[in-house]
Amino acid sequence: MTSTSISMDRLLFGDNQFFGINHMSEEKARTQQMRFQDTDAIMSVLDAAQDEGVRTFMCTTHDRMQEVCDRARTDPARYSQMKFFPCMPYAHKYANAITEGGFLGAVRQYLPETGLLDSVARGTSSLARKDIEGIATLLIDAELKMFRGLSTPVIWMQNVVVDLLSGLGFTEAFRIFADHVRTKYGAEPGFITMNLPRLLDDLDSVGVTNPLVCSNINKLGFRMSGGVEGYLDAIEKRPFRAVAMSVFASGALSPREAIEWTCSLPNLESIVFGASSRAHIASTVSLVDEYWPHEAVGRR
Incomplete structure (x- = not known):
């Protein structure tokens, strides 16, 4: 099973700052969560990113993303060049839905609008036969419902699930995910992990070759299970397409030091970063243009 090898932008814009996620400061996380309660505030930052030449949004399937997707659909002139890279599943969403409406209620809530009967049939037969593949593909379809009509050339499996499946030894799930994403959506599957060397072994074992893998990659080894050297x-x-996240080690590294080190790595495909202001976005774009000069990412 070979990669479709789509062309990736050098810089991808992440969404942690919008939903109160900061791995070093709970106070900063709370402040950001309050600031971005209004969707207008999120769209303002996304507009700034687009204006600075960063047109790929790597985002979770948080419920708030529905509002962002709706905005993008209603203004195609502004967002026609914007690509979404959904990262799924957003585990808290399902936990809350099951608590409120039970398992079947949660499934009904997130079923795709199209192919309803087919989805129900797959879900019912899957539960009866304990068919993991049927359940998995049903949930993928449910997660992607909010992105209908938008460009989603890469679809990611979140690290909370990737690393759990890896730890349980259920590596066949990676093949199921990759097959469904390619076949039904014509997209490239990506995998996010906190243990890069182990995941590469797992993907090799189920025939997912030259995979697109996103992991923490930074000079300090921050949240890099197994250490920097590995x-x-x-x-x-190893033959895979590397996407680096947490390159600033959650603020422990200066932007220049972090970008210079990261851009010096061989075989790096992209860097995903988050920012809350146009100034921070422009600074990151400028640094990547400086240290990755063969293909500048900023405004032409």
Whole structure:
């Protein structure tokens, strides 16, 4: 099973700042969550990113993303060049839905609008036969419902699920995900992990070759399970497409030091970063243009 190898932008814009996620400061996380309660505030930052030449939004399937997708659909002139990279599943969403309406209520809530009977049939037969593949594909379809009509050339499996499946040894799930994403959506599957070397072994074992993998990659080894050396060895020697996140080590590294080190790595595909202001976005774009000069990412 080979990668479709779509062309990736050098910089991808992440969404942690919009939903109160900060791995170093709970206070900063709360402040950001309050600031972005209004969808207008989110759209303002996304507009700034687009204006600075960053047109790929790597986002979770948080319920608030529905509002962002609706805005993008209603203003195609403004957002026609914007690509969405959904990251799924958003586990808290399902936990809350099951608590409020039970399992079947949660399934009904997130079923795609099209193919309803087919989805129900797959869900029912899956439960009866304990068919993991049927349940998995049903949930993928449910997660992607909010992105209908938008460009989603890469669809990611979130690290909370990737690393759980890896730990349980249920690596066949990666093949199921990859097959369904490619076949039904014509998209490339991506995998997010906190343990890059182990995941590469798992993907090799089920025939997912030259995979698109996003992991923490930074000079300090922040949240890099197994240590920096193991990651650097994998990036240099193993056939996969590396996307670096947490390159600033959640603020422990200066932007210049972090970007200079990251851009010096071999075989790096993209960097995903988050920012709350146009100034911070412009600064990151400028630094990447400086240290990745063969293909500037900023405004032409």
